[in-house]
Amino acid sequence: MxxxxxxxxxxxxxxxxxxxxxxxxxxxxxxxxxGVPVSQVRIVARFPHDPNAFTQGLAFAEGELYEGTGGYGSSSLRRVDLASGRVLERVELPRQFFGEGITAWRDELIQLIWRAGIGLRYCRASLAENGRFAVAGEGWGLTHDGRHWIMSDGSAELRLLEPATGEEVRRLRVSDDGKAVRRLNELEFVRGEVWANIWYQDRLARIDPADGRVLGYVDLSDLWPEERKRERAQVLNGIAFESATGRLFVTGKRWPWLYRIAIPALGIE
Ligand SMILES: [Ca+2]
Incomplete structure (x- = not known):
């Protein structure tokens, strides 16, 4: 016992x-x-991507993929075949222009130029330039919410621009738990949120466009292609969301692949 x-x-x-x-x-x-949630991703498919494209802007419109590239002497605006990665049409920018973010606005494409104080408007069908607008300071990423263009400039602020003129309407300070989130880069409007690459980070920030609050992050650290793992300048940059189908694509600067990704936690498959 x-x-x-x-x-x-x-x-x-x-x-x-x-x-x-x-x-x-x-x-x-x-x-x-x-803190805010960090969502994991799954690769649905990968497509060839021009390994010389220094990707600064990525956008989908009516089933077509558009890409803006940077670099002095290598900046361009392209219409790209998704499946093969082949460049179907290309506009070469003048050597003094360093191309940055792009967005598809109605029947136009809009492209920011890094430090030239301007943005370019193109006819989307022909890729012919059809106007310019003034940009104060640096232009980095660009997207739109259906009403305003939304741009980043490398800081923690996003600017809302009036599409008719390119004039600034208001600014949004992006913060996570009260701390500024700087180096906001390529942008995409995804289901009511602004998604942003953050320069030199392997994650996307999901931003509430009403108040600039970070709602969460998307972890893309597993996406780095083997060929780019030792080249930290070749960072993730480029988000394109096709709202009609819910397909989401991401790539990086000079990456040989463009990825279609699913984010199950957010209902993106
Ligand atoms: Ca984009």
Whole structure:
């Protein structure tokens, strides 16, 4: 009897310890999970991408993929065949222009130029330039919410622009738990949110366009192609969302692949 009572005490002690350990682990797990959610992705498909394209802008419109590239002497605006990666049409920018973000606005394409103080408007069907507008400071990423153009300039601010003139309407400070999120780069409007590449980070920020609050991140760290792992300048840049089909594409600067990704937690398949 005495032996079984002792065994019982040991068992109770072990159970208490186990309970304490589980409680500690749970608290630790919850602590790790505090803050905004970080969503994981799954690669649905990958497509060839011009490894010389220094991607600065990516957009989908009416089933066609458009890409803007940067670099002095290598900047362009392209219509690209998704399946093969072949460049179907290309506009070469003047050597003094460093191309940046692009967006498809109605029957136009809009392209920012990095430090030239301007943006370019093109007819989407012909890729012929049909106007310019003034941009104060640097132009980085560009997208739109159906009403305003939304641009980044490398800071933690997004600017809303009036599409008729390119004039600034208002600014949005992007923050995560009160801290500014700087180096916002290529942009995409996805189901009511502004998604942004962050220069030199392997994740996208999901931003509430009403107040600039970061709603979550999308972890893309597993996406780096083997060929680009040692070249940190060849960072992730380029997000295109096809709202009609819900397809989401991402790529990077001079990456040999463009990826279609699913984010199950966000209902993007
Ligand atoms: Ca984009």
């Amino acid at each position: 005495r032996l079984s009572a002792a065994l019982c005490s040991v068992a109770l002690l072990l159970a208490a310890c186990l309970g304490a350990c589980l409680a500690g682990c749970l608290a630790g797990c919850l602590a790790v999970q505090a």
